[in-house]
Amino acid sequence: MPTTLSVPHLPSSYRLHLALFTSVRNAAHLHSQLLAKNPEYEYAFIEPSILVSNLQPISAGFRAIHDLLDPDVGLRTPNVHSETVFSLSPTHNITDSYRRFGISPSSTAVLAIKILDTSLASYSESETLERLSSIVEGTEVDFSTEEIRKLTDLSKVKKYYKLKDLGYVDQLYKKKGRTIEEKSEEEGWRDLEVAVLGAMALRSLV
Amino acid sequence: MAPPTPRLIDGTLLKQGAEAHVYKSTFLLPDMPCVIKVRPTKPYRHATLDMRLTKHRCVSEARLLNRCRSMGVPCPAVYFVDEKRGEIIMEWIEGPSVRDFLNDYMDGNSDPDPNQGGGAAGTQLDTLMQNIGQTIGKLHDIDIIHGDLTTSNLMLRHRELQAPAIESPRQECQGLAKNNISTSLLDFDVVLIDFGLGQVSNSDEDKAVDLYVLERAFLSTHPRATRLFNIILDSYKQNCLSSAVVLRRLQEVRLRGRKKSMIG
Amino acid sequence: MTIAIGLEGSANKLGVGIIRHTPSKPAEILSNIRHTFVSPPGEGFLPKDTAIHHRSWVVKLVKQALKESGVTVGDVDCICYTKGPGMGAPLQSVAVAARTLALLWDKPLVGVNHCVGHIEMGREITGADNPVVLYVSGGNTQVIAYADQRYRIFGEALDIAIGNCLDRFARTLNISNDPAPGYNIEQMAKKGKHLIDIPYTVKGMDCSFSGILGFIDAYAGEMLSGTEKRDPDTGELITPEDLCFSLQETAFAMLVEITERAMAHVGSTQVLIVGGVGCNERLQEMMGIMARDRGGSVYATDERFCIDNGIMIAHAGLLAFQTGFTTPIDESTCTQRFRTDEVFVKWRD
Numbered sequence: 089m090p091t092t093l094s095v096p097h098l099p100s101s102y103r104l105h106l107a108l109f110t111s112v113r114n115a116a117h118l119h120s121q122l123l124a125k126n127p128e129y130e131y132a133f134i135e136p137s138i139l140v141s142n143l144q145p146i147s148a149g150f151r152a153i154h155d156l157l158d159p160d161v162g163l164r165t166p167n168v169h170s171e172t173v174f175s176l177s178p179t180h181n182i183t184d185s186y187r188r189f190g191i192s193p194s195s196t197a198v199l200a201i202k203i204l205d206t207s208l209a210s211y212s213e214s215e216t217l218e219r220l221s222s223i224v225e226g227t228e229v230d231f232s233t234e235e236i237r238k239l240t241d242l243s244k245v246k247k248y249y250k251l252k253d254l255g256y257v258d259q260l261y262k263k264k265g266r267t268i269e270e271k272s273e274e275e276g277w278r279d280l281e282v283a284v285l286g287a288m289a290l291r292s293l294v
Numbered sequence: 295m296a297p298p299t300p301r302l303i304d305g306t307l308l309k310q311g312a313e314a315h316v317y318k319s320t321f322l323l324p325d326m327p328c329v330i331k332v333r334p335t336k337p338y339r340h341a342t343l344d345m346r347l348t349k350h351r352c353v354s355e356a357r358l359l360n361r362c363r364s365m366g367v368p369c370p371a372v373y374f375v376d377e378k379r380g381e382i383i384m385e386w387i388e389g390p391s392v393r394d395f396l397n398d399y400m401d402g403n404s405d406p407d408p409n410q411g412g413g414a415a416g417t418q419l420d421t422l423m424q425n426i427g428q429t430i431g432k433l434h435d436i437d438i439i440h441g442d443l444t445t446s447n448l449m450l451r452h453r454e455l456q457a458p459a460i461e462s463p464r465q466e467c468q469g470l471a472k473n474n475i476s477t478s479l480l481d482f483d484v485v486l487i488d489f490g491l492g493q494v495s496n497s498d499e500d501k502a503v504d505l506y507v508l509e510r511a512f513l514s515t516h517p518r519a520t521r522l523f524n525i526i527l528d529s530y531k532q533n534c535l536s537s538a539v540v541l542r543r544l545q546e547v548r549l550r551g552r553k554k555s556m557i558g
Numbered sequence: 559m560t561i562a563i564g565l566e567g568s569a570n571k572l573g574v575g576i577i578r579h580t581p582s583k584p585a586e587i588l589s590n591i592r593h594t595f596v597s598p599p600g601e602g603f604l605p606k607d608t609a610i611h612h613r614s615w616v617v618k619l620v621k622q623a624l625k626e627s628g629v630t631v632g633d634v635d636c637i638c639y640t641k642g643p644g645m646g647a648p649l650q651s652v653a654v655a656a657r658t659l660a661l662l663w664d665k666p667l668v669g670v671n672h673c674v675g676h677i678e679m680g681r682e683i684t685g686a687d688n689p690v691v692l693y694v695s696g697g698n699t700q701v702i703a704y705a706d707q708r709y710r711i712f713g714e715a716l717d718i719a720i721g722n723c724l725d726r727f728a729r730t731l732n733i734s735n736d737p738a739p740g741y742n743i744e745q746m747a748k749k750g751k752h753l754i755d756i757p758y759t760v761k762g763m764d765c766s767f768s769g770i771l772g773f774i775d776a777y778a779g780e781m782l783s784g785t786e787k788r789d790p791d792t793g794e795l796i797t798p799e800d801l802c803f804s805l806q807e808t809a810f811a812m813l814v815e816i817t818e819r820a821m822a823h824v825g826s827t828q829v830l831i832v833g834g835v836g837c838n839e840r841l842q843e844m845m846g847i848m849a850r851d852r853g854g855s856v857y858a859t860d861e862r863f864c865i866d867n868g869i870m871i872a873h874a875g876l877l878a879f880q881t882g883f884t885t886p887i888d889e890s891t892c893t894q895r896f897r898t899d900e901v902f903v904k905w906r907d
Binding site: 093095096097098099143146147150151153154157158160251253254255256257258260264279282283285286287289290292293 | 300301302304319320321322323324326353356357359360361363364365366367371372373374375377378383385432435436535
């Protein structure tokens with residue numbers, strides 16, 4: 089079942105519909121439809137190996153809707169869905185952001201997001217969810233941090249988000265021969281997650 | 295009809311500080327607490343200067359927080375920045391400020407004089423001071439100057455209690471000073487907040503001034519706690535890699551502050 | 559009922575004042591006169607010349623003050639003088655005069671901290687009960703709040719004082735020292751309109767002015783040597799008036815900011831501005847806007863009390879005298895360095 093969310097601070101009619109898929113078979117097709125700008129395929133198709141938690145894509149969606157609605161900001165890309173993919177990026181390079189954070193023809197897992205203003209007359213929740221569940225051919229799994237972390241490619245995340253300094257102080261002290269309390273696995277994920285969210289938030293300041 | 299616009303500022307106003315208004319709200323999920331820090335315009339200053347300062351401080355604070363947090367110095371994570379409006383959404387830090395904690399402690403504890411040390415509670419208090427020195431040492435080891443070190447800008451966060459539900463009251467921490475000090479204080483991390491006046495710098499002078507600002511704020515806010523401040527400095531000395539030169543410099547900064555020339 | 563005569567000469571103003579305290583009544587200013595040593599444009603006042611000025615005027619001023627006040631030597635209870643801080647030679651010349659009067663008239667001496675003099679006079683005149691005090695002069699920049707029998711310094715300029723910064727900038731621009739360089743900068747600033755980008759240095763409740771001075775001095779130097787400077791938005795020429803305006807707007811914003819931070823820190827809504835720079839109406843206006851935003855108000859005095867004067871020394875000295883404090887003749891020294899927080903304020907709760 090896809091997840092539907094409205095996000096604090098945004099008009100409550102704006103909803104994110106998210107569905108996570110593994111064993112995806114039609115990535116190449118989805119990718120080609122995006123390139124062809126087929127309006128039937130206006131979704132944010134995200135490569136989940138660059139995700140570290142469920143907050144990361146929600147934050148990207150928040151940013152995209154925020155920028156769409158804020159008259160002082162506006163979108164940098166064609167629509168709120170491409171903007172969601174771009175919002176995952178820590179840099180201003182739009183093409184790079186699609187390539188790194190969006191689906192590729194060889195993707196085997198996909199996070200699909202549909203953002204809609206549910207106050208519009210044309211909106212139908214059941215149709216939206218049905219289409220979201222069927223557009224990607226694969227196995228739908230829970231949109232949860234637990235499932236996402238099974239798919240995470242840590243080296244890619246660290247490279248794309250330029251996180252080589254993560255935990256720098258502890259490394260520095262270790263080098264000087266001090267004993268450093270090891271962090272738990274959960275703390276490690278949490279540090280990674282906020283570092284990624286921070287890098288995304290600071291995109292506009294780069 | 296104009297489309298509805300996002301509204302960042304909502305939630306409960308927690309603090310109307312000299313520079314910023316701080317709200318408690320939620321981010322992304324209804325149960326994910328956050329802090330929204332807003333820098334309102336200051337009508338007393340020239341509009342151009344005001345815009346320059348507001349934007350500069352917002353951007354600079356967001357960058358510093360992000361740098362600290364990812365390099366391993368405890369501080370709030372940045373979630374969202376609107377630099378034009380001078381707004382930052384950041385991670386909620388549950389816990390009392392060191393200032394409130396010390397004041398509660400002084401008021402509520404007839405037991406040990408903070409300057410005497412000793413006793414279980416006294417030892418715990420010493421540990422807290424050591425943590426402060428260590429945290430500031432870390433900050434300086436990544437070449438960040440806080441710029442406004444006061445006990446109000448040091449928070450105590452429970453290690454296990456990092457992301458409580460939004461409704462969770464702060465009582466647990468507030469009661470801490472008076473009651474279970476001997477069992478609880480060791481479970482708390484010292485977290486730095488409010489980097490609005492911070493900067494990146496590796497200069498000994500800047501680090502020394504940072505400590506001098508803390509010293510003056512600490513001793514004017516907690517005049518009876520000289521001994522405790524010295525524990526902070528001792529711990530800084532032991533932990534911070536460049537502490538020797540910085541502390542030497544601190545001596546000079548103190549003298550300069552206290553013995554300024556009057557000659558016009 | 560007690561009467562004190564106060565002698566002040568820590569910088570280039572020599573002041574003599576006579577005050578009367580009557581229990582549960584406001585203090586009465588019986589006389590308050592001043593003579594200022596004015597140096598030529600482009601020059602500061604040197605300690606030696608200032609001391610000569612004070613020595614040659616002190617007798618005249620004391621006589622005139624007594625005459626104006628209508629009190630006789632017999633009515634005077636104590637002689638108050640500025641113990642410090644200030645410039646050595648001028649302080650000494652006034653301390654010698656005070657000692658001489660004490661021996662001549664057989665009256666007790668009271669050594670007074672100059673800064674505490676400003677604060678107490680400001681409180682008396684304005685009625686501000688327990689304000690955060692911004693003390694701004696040629697030698698001092700301090701944010702002060704009272705706690706536990708002391709005036710505690712919460713913030714200050716880490717290098718040069720704001721007044722010193724203004725005075726030295728006036729010298730660079732060859733602005734007249736008559737009546738005061740800061741006054742003339744203030745008048746010129748009223749005609750300025752372009753704000754140039756000047757370093758803004760606030761560290762917690764402290765601030766720094768040497769960077770500002772270095773920057774604006776260099777900027778003015780380039781202008782004086784013929785380099786045209788233009789406002790990037792309008793393309794209009796930057797004038798010396800614009801420099802004065804920019805300097806004031808930037809430096810005063812720093813002062814208001816550190817004061818506001820101290821007010822938030824101690825939870826006060828009153829602010830009192832004292833010291834020579836405190837006469838500046840733009841500073842008072844900015845401080846007023848800030849204080850109103852915090853639901854409070856600003857208290858300031860006019861040039862009779864803001865600028866160094868004898869009456870504040872008489873007033874603060876008399877407050878101490880009434881608690882039994884006197885300065886024995888053989889301890890009646892003066893000192894260039896005398897921190898505001900060294901004084902034990904016995905007369906307040």
